[in-house]
Amino acid sequence: MRIRPLAVDVLIAGVLTTVAVLLGQESVKQGWIELDPVGYLLVALVSLPVAARSKAPLAVLLVVDLAWFGYVTAGYWPVVGTFGPMLCVYTIAALRPPRTSLACAALMAALWIYAGAITEGSSMPSVVGQAVGFSLVLWRFGYVARRSAELARQLKREQDERARREVAEERGRIARELHDVVAHHMSVISVQAGLATFVFGSDPATARAALGTIAGTSGEALEELRRMLRVLRAEDAEHDDGTPAAPMPGLSRLDEMVERVRGGGVPVELRVTGTPRPLAPGVELCAYRVVQEALTNVLKHARGAAATVELAYRRRHIEVSVTNDGEGVIQDRVRTGSGHGLIGMRERAKLYGGAISIGPLSEGGFAVRLTLPTSAQAAARGDDATE
Incomplete structure (x- = not known):
């Protein structure tokens, strides 16, 4: 059974939201304010929109980053809201050109640094390193995925084109063989038939000889056509009765x-x-x-x-x-x-x-x-x- 991409994204959004909520319950132990209904709403706004990331990646990223900005500004634990923005950066890098995806990665890094700047006791060098490092790593993963998909599509196009060329070449080869077999033998048969008709009453011996040539030529033409059909059907090089197929002329x-x-x-x-x-x-x-x-x-x-x-x-x-x-x-x-x-x-x-x-x-x-x-x-x- 083939799973639809939308169903996968919905499942991912549900998992991210569940993990964020469970992690948010540890906020007090980490020295941050407890999540209240507003906090849970903001967590949902940061995580749930990723269900539509494949359909509208830029719009989803803007909504998620805006919700995360509000979540951090309200004083909640910033780590809880990082999953949605990180996934959105990867998605943009995998679906959009590098210029667009790098700008989105820079936006996430800026919000990460903003969260560290408004938090008392933060080590800014560490915060900046994490913001830049995570953003670049996610962007790189997405970029590699995008290039891999492009190369796969290009390979598929080349394989299809090669297959079309091979089919065309095979059709040309078959056409040449049919032309050679049919044109030559039918030309001989046509000439001999005309001769037999012309002398049928006046020279029976010549007419019989012409008819004999027609019989022999038509039999050979049929044998060559059968040989071609056996090749086209990819049969074994033997007749149905087990005798070897006649060699090519x-x-x-x-x-x-x-x-x-x-x-x-x-x-x-x-x-x-x-x-x-x-x-x-x-x-x-x-x-x-x-x-x-x-x-x-x-x-x-x-x-x-x-x-x-x-x-x-x-x-x-x-x-x-x-x-x-x-x-x-x-x-x-x-x-x-x-x-x-x-x-x-x-x-x-x-x-x-x-x-x-x-x-x-x-x-x-x-x-x-x-x-x-x-x-x-x-x-x-x-x-x-x-x-």
């Missing part, structure tokens, strides 16, 4: 992608140089997706063009390029900066410390060139130049 599957695009009517040549070697899954997926997006753009916007995919394994990095001899829409999209796929390629390259260039060729056509470091050390050194 990598460079070893480039030939499959090239075959699909060829089936869509685009002549594609794949060239691999250097010695193939295992790479970090993220690096392989990044390179795979960039090639996938580049070929998808050829399918969608330069269907009559021929394309070449080149993969070069270097000592500390890999180089991937996709070129075509087509013209038109892709170049226009680069110049205008449109296209989620082009943005996604740049974001992927940046994420893995690579460099990417996207643009038309001087001799005609279009090229996407990606350089990716194959280790964290290479990325930190910037080893992305051709060796």
Whole structure:
């Protein structure tokens, strides 16, 4: 059960008042006048208003200090009325700026010194030391509480902002993955469906081949979508039947992608140089997706063009390029900066410390060139130049 702050303040006010009344009954033994009804009323005015200290701290402090001034002036034992003013100074220091709280602490110290000045036989050095010491200690405690609360609020804001950024980044990553999966496979399916419809009556064999490509491509798209859903649901890396989940696509599957695009009517040549070697899954997926997006753009916007995919394994990095001899829409999209796929390629390259260039060729056509470091050390050194 959560206790409300007002209920806590009311309880504190009741405790302070009870302690003050009990202490006031010792006044005669300490050489002060006995508390009478007026004295008890002033004790109540010094202690009870602290119940509202969180709602109106300055007003409560002024009322309490004024009641304490009257209590001391009437000749009652000053110690009995110190609890309320001391709590008010702490509260002001915890809730208000230092300039305001220091003034309130100085007011309490002045009243403390006034009480010592009108009391016969008081040791003023001791009184002044107590007045200043207690006021500064209470102010410091309140100030530290205020700073701690401010730092806690700032930390909460930073954590919320970090959480929002992480959510936004995750949404962007999911959007890129969905775009890569859906756009590429649907482009192949669209082309093959159009081909099958066109030759359905005149060339049944070609139509059957196109339908077979559609079946294979749609099955692969569904498998990648299922893989993404398993990741989003934070499931174990196994299917419900206990079989391991299929690995994320990598460079070893480039030939499959090239075959699909060829089936869509685009002549594609794949060239691999250097010695193939295992790479970090993220690096392989990044390179795979960039090639996938580049070929998808050829399918969608330069269907009559021929394309070449080149993969070069270097000592500390890999180089991937996709070129075509087509013209038109892709170049226009680069110049205008449109296209989620082009943005996604740049974001992927940046994420893995690579460099990417996207643009038309001087001799005609279009090229996407990606350089990716194959280790964290290479990325930190910037080893992305051709060796």
